[in-house]
Amino acid sequence: MKKIWLLILFISVLFSCSDNDINNKNPYIPNYTVNFSIDMNLPAYSNLKYVSNGVIISGYGAKGVIIFNAGSGYNAFDAACPNQALTSCTAMTIDGINAVCSCDDAQYSLFTGQGGKEYPLKQYRVEVSGTVIHVYN
Template sequence: MKKFWLLTLFISVLFSCSDNNLSNKNPNIPSYPVNLSIDMNLPAYSNLKFVSNGIIIPNYGAKGIIIFNAGSGYNAFDAACPNQAVNSCVAMTINGINALCSCDKSEYSLFTGLGGKEYPLKQYRVEVSGTVIHVYN
């Protein structure tokens, strides 16, 4: 009986853990499959080698993918404004260490994805292998 309770406890803890705390339950941004790899040795992406630099890669996700070097790793977010309908705004732009929404001029931190509105930026998973950054969901 004791083994049963330990097993039950272990299984409940296992299923209550998330893989990396991505919370992408946003009704404004559809879930598109994303599988993108870029090489920072290419001139278009070489700025990502430096902390606090970001780039937008169009034609992925809903409005493009923002990749940002946060110093402790890389973050990847959808460039769609998270608190607007996806077809009402053009892609967000990078404004220093923030992403700027073209519709309501809201800014979102590229370190955390937070912006003081109801929904944060839609985040994607990131893996780095040498100079290659892989973004996926």
């Protein structure tokens, strides 16, 4: 009987593990490898030290990467419109606490990535060490 309970406990622990709950399944945005670091001490990224500020880093992901200071941590999203074909839109822009798609003016929260459409923003993982932000997938 003890063996059955241990087996049930082991299986439940095994299935309760997660990978930061990031779901990046989006048919419009390919899975490009993203792996870079920025230093917030550099002038181009210094506004990331303050809550509700974001920057777009071009050259990574599909259309660049948006990094945003959410107060409780940093979020990183692909700057490609998540509900449009990749070739039909330019990179998203930042408007306050939202990212705006150039094709349909859809707005997505940079706190959650949600925008009321079928697909949310494509999210990347973020690690912070001192003033260095590491973005990867």
